[in-house]
Amino acid sequence: MADEPKVQASLTLNEDYKSKYGFHDDVTPIIKPQKGLNPDVVKAISHYKNEPEWMLKFRLKSLELFRQKPMPTGFWGGNIQNHPLDFENIYYYLKPAESQSKSWDDVPEKIKNTFDRLGIPEAEKKFLAGVGAQYESEVIYHSLNEKLAKLGVIFLDTDTAMKQHPDLFREYFATVIPPADNKFAALNSAVWSGGSFIYIPKGVKVDLPLQAYFRINAENMGQFERTLIIADEGSFVHYVEGCTAPVYSSDSLHSAVVEIVVKKGARVRYSTIQNWSTNVYNLVTKRDAAYRDATMEWVDGNIGSKLTMKYPAVYMMEPGAHGEILSIAFANTGQHQDAGGKVVHMAPNTTSRIISKSISKGFGRSSYRGLLKVYPGCHGVKSNVECDALLINEESRTDTYPKIEVDERDVSIGHEARVSKVNDEQIFYLMSRGLTQDQAMNMIVCGFIEPLVKELPMEYAVELNRLIELEMEGSVG
Amino acid sequence: MPTITEESAFTREFVDRYSREQHEPDWMRQRRFEGLVVSDELPLPEGKLDWTKLKLGEMAPSRFVALRHQVGADFSPPFAVPDLAKSGVIFCDFATALRQHPQLIEKYFMTSVVPARSSKFAAMHAAFWTHGTFLYVPAGVELKMPLRTEFRAAGKNAAHFAHTLIVVERHAKLTYLDHYKSATEEGQGLFDGVTEIILGEGANVVYVAEQQWGRHVWDVSTRRAVLARDANLTWLNLGLGSAASKMRLDAVLDGAGASAELLGVTVAQPGQTVCYDTLQDHRVPYTKSDLLFKAAVKAGARTAYEGTIRVHKAAQKTDAYQASRNLLLGEHARADATPILEIEANDVRCTHGATVGPVDPEQLFYLRSRCLSVEDATRLMMRGFFDQVMRYIPDEILREQLWQAVDQAMGNS
Numbered sequence: 059m060a061d062e063p064k065v066q067a068s069l070t071l072n073e074d075y076k077s078k079y080g081f082h083d084d085v086t087p088i089i090k091p092q093k094g095l096n097p098d099v100v101k102a103i104s105h106y107k108n109e110p111e112w113m114l115k116f117r118l119k120s121l122e123l124f125r126q127k128p129m130p131t132g133f134w135g136g137n138i139q140n141h142p143l144d145f146e147n148i149y150y151y152l153k154p155a156e157s158q159s160k161s162w163d164d165v166p167e168k169i170k171n172t173f174d175r176l177g178i179p180e181a182e183k184k185f186l187a188g189v190g191a192q193y194e195s196e197v198i199y200h201s202l203n204e205k206l207a208k209l210g211v212i213f214l215d216t217d218t219a220m221k222q223h224p225d226l227f228r229e230y231f232a233t234v235i236p237p238a239d240n241k242f243a244a245l246n247s248a249v250w251s252g253g254s255f256i257y258i259p260k261g262v263k264v265d266l267p268l269q270a271y272f273r274i275n276a277e278n279m280g281q282f283e284r285t286l287i288i289a290d291e292g293s294f295v296h297y298v299e300g301c302t303a304p305v306y307s308s309d310s311l312h313s314a315v316v317e318i319v320v321k322k323g324a325r326v327r328y329s330t331i332q333n334w335s336t337n338v339y340n341l342v343t344k345r346d347a348a349y350r351d352a353t354m355e356w357v358d359g360n361i362g363s364k365l366t367m368k369y370p371a372v373y374m375m376e377p378g379a380h381g382e383i384l385s386i387a388f389a390n391t392g393q394h395q396d397a398g399g400k401v402v403h404m405a406p407n408t409t410s411r412i413i414s415k416s417i418s419k420g421f422g423r424s425s426y427r428g429l430l431k432v433y434p435g436c437h438g439v440k441s442n443v444e445c446d447a448l449l450i451n452e453e454s455r456t457d458t459y460p461k462i463e464v465d466e467r468d469v470s471i472g473h474e475a476r477v478s479k480v481n482d483e484q485i486f487y488l489m490s491r492g493l494t495q496d497q498a499m500n501m502i503v504c505g506f507i508e509p510l511v512k513e514l515p516m517e518y519a520v521e522l523n524r525l526i527e528l529e530m531e532g533s534v535g
Numbered sequence: 536m537p538t539i540t541e542e543s544a545f546t547r548e549f550v551d552r553y554s555r556e557q558h559e560p561d562w563m564r565q566r567r568f569e570g571l572v573v574s575d576e577l578p579l580p581e582g583k584l585d586w587t588k589l590k591l592g593e594m595a596p597s598r599f600v601a602l603r604h605q606v607g608a609d610f611s612p613p614f615a616v617p618d619l620a621k622s623g624v625i626f627c628d629f630a631t632a633l634r635q636h637p638q639l640i641e642k643y644f645m646t647s648v649v650p651a652r653s654s655k656f657a658a659m660h661a662a663f664w665t666h667g668t669f670l671y672v673p674a675g676v677e678l679k680m681p682l683r684t685e686f687r688a689a690g691k692n693a694a695h696f697a698h699t700l701i702v703v704e705r706h707a708k709l710t711y712l713d714h715y716k717s718a719t720e721e722g723q724g725l726f727d728g729v730t731e732i733i734l735g736e737g738a739n740v741v742y743v744a745e746q747q748w749g750r751h752v753w754d755v756s757t758r759r760a761v762l763a764r765d766a767n768l769t770w771l772n773l774g775l776g777s778a779a780s781k782m783r784l785d786a787v788l789d790g791a792g793a794s795a796e797l798l799g800v801t802v803a804q805p806g807q808t809v810c811y812d813t814l815q816d817h818r819v820p821y822t823k824s825d826l827l828f829k830a831a832v833k834a835g836a837r838t839a840y841e842g843t844i845r846v847h848k849a850a851q852k853t854d855a856y857q858a859s860r861n862l863l864l865g866e867h868a869r870a871d872a873t874p875i876l877e878i879e880a881n882d883v884r885c886t887h888g889a890t891v892g893p894v895d896p897e898q899l900f901y902l903r904s905r906c907l908s909v910e911d912a913t914r915l916m917m918r919g920f921f922d923q924v925m926r927y928i929p930d931e932i933l934r935e936q937l938w939q940a941v942d943q944a945m946g947n948s
Contacts, residue, residue: 418881434867434869447876447878449878449880449881449882449883450881451881452848452851452880452881452882453848453881454881455877455878455879456876456878457875457876457877457878458874458875458876458887459873459875460872460873460874460875460889461871461873462871462872462873462889462891463869463871464861464863464869464870464871464891465867465869466863466869467863467864467865467866467868467893468893469863469891469892469893470892471889471890471891471892472888472889472890473872473874473887473888473889473890474886474887474888475874475876475885475886475887475888476885476886477876477878477883477884477885477886478883478884478885479881479882479883
């Protein structure tokens, strides 16, 4: 494989990301505190948001925890210590617009253009029950299907929810992921802004997905959205999030916290198509607590970012709970996808499954990092973990770090992982049928991730396949 | 834990005095001192063991062990050592080897295979080793009968440091067994052994480490084999005793066509913690490794397996497999498994699997319907469970003797 075509291919790819997602607009934020992280910045954020006293205290305490906590080392973490992440060179809060709009017509022109180019309003018309759009630190647009609102469904940005539903908010906020959980959860707790708040009342099933779109526009921006989903007994919701950012030469940071409470018999599906530009650090903590007979499903697609460290977790708190994590990672040159999942069995007769598929191309590195834990007394637990990794080029790298801790005898636990390159014979067969080598490669890669892609809503599946196709361009030299 | 030199008995003075008493060459004394310094610098290995329970302060390095070298299929005494010297084979205790073959020892002793720097306990071993075995097999020599070293340790609060150095030249072939044994005693014991195996081109080695320590011994041994081109290693680790163990087991595939089988049979007794860290290190193209570790975990016992397959950039066409199978036999039995893959080459086939679970109730039911008691049925199923590992041992008489040890360990339930 000659070097030259590869370099060219990666150039065209960057061009493509640039034209589709990598553009930026000259939006002057109306509020922009100084760079860096200190109690004054935290107080300023709280002040702008006109928050209650307890939240300011919570933020300041979290900032203290962030200072105390070391960077993740050892088992959890994709070698973040090797990355020059400068916490003082980041804007922790940027407010792009005066107020949140319920109609796209009221969104400031330039910002609306951004989301038009990303196709969000169009998607909303077609197949979504509700949309939230976050630009920098604030949610600038929010809507929810009227029928759902009448049924009592709450779909708001997190800041508004804190004011409109203070009791509900306080009951659940930071209960699944306390600030002391890890350094980045503490950081998010100190400077969080935006994100989605969802409450689905008892027995309500939301047929169409709710979507949130997160966009970073400014350079050296830190986005710290905070999402809280509460699915009451017997309800169902599918939440989809997407994210992109312009291509800059300096790094941005995205550090979200997502907490989900799935009550008795409820089911929540949380799908992510993460497509940050390759200058974004994506360090996210996602976790849910699933109660009796509840089902939690994470569908986690990681295509973009420079370094992703994200391990969605299912805590099965009561018998009959079921957790499912489907993870797709694609690491191209310059990227490290450190993805995976955690399933924690804290009650008997709970079941879980993790399926992870990763593709490493060029100098890219993808890692599966996982935890499967069964506490004492949790009999009848069944859990299975499968990891498949595909290596495209000689320089590609893949790792598997699964941790299995079992404290109970009467369980059935399995883990399997496979690493391979694209099968030459399969390529040969497809080429004998008239496909070019590139097409054949694409087809095999799409087939490899197909079991996960088919779990996504149609429109996202098409989008994901297209993204992978784009990334695969020029993989055969 | 305080550093070793602060402990009363593990001192530089002890090392110096012991080395002079043994009339060791200066370079060996120097390596001991280096080991001492390094062991103070390095941290204790991470993992599930609670090191605060290891009372190193109350222990002292032991100089007295019963060491027996045997040749032959039947290891029951009396035994005769056939004259191996005719074929150029050297098989003797380590101190003798140091006197008679200093160049060989200087070349291989904790230099390339297990340098003192590899871990705290390896460094401590370099400083305090007292006994051991040196086996040198010249090119082309094929030993039909298995060789065996029996290492019996005794003494309250004694720390033992035994070294095994096996150098197998081109196309030589042998079967070798290290048998570690002690009675259960009051207090604690420490065993910090190092085994170094060097396989030349096309060499073929079956190596068995049979560990039957008393229930007071902490085993913190390091074993590592380096394989040259087309070499073949079958390596079985039997862990049947000890209070706690933290073993480091590495196979380095350093020549095209090299192939290693790493095998483990563990019976974890109540109250015991058994930790294995393994590494299959593929450094060059066209190498193969296969790992199968099986553990039966009794009530109140704990096992932790952490195994890595590492494929270096150059090591295309690697074929590596790793399986950790754990049977939980009672209440409060626990098994952790962390099978790790680190792959930097793309044209490889690497797979691993780990399972944890109880004895299959349906199989048990079937055997009981055939009039077997629960105990007999369980024992039969355990034999089947371990047989998949034991069958790798080609020598039938040896395999039968190992089975007896496994059965004995299982029978204690």
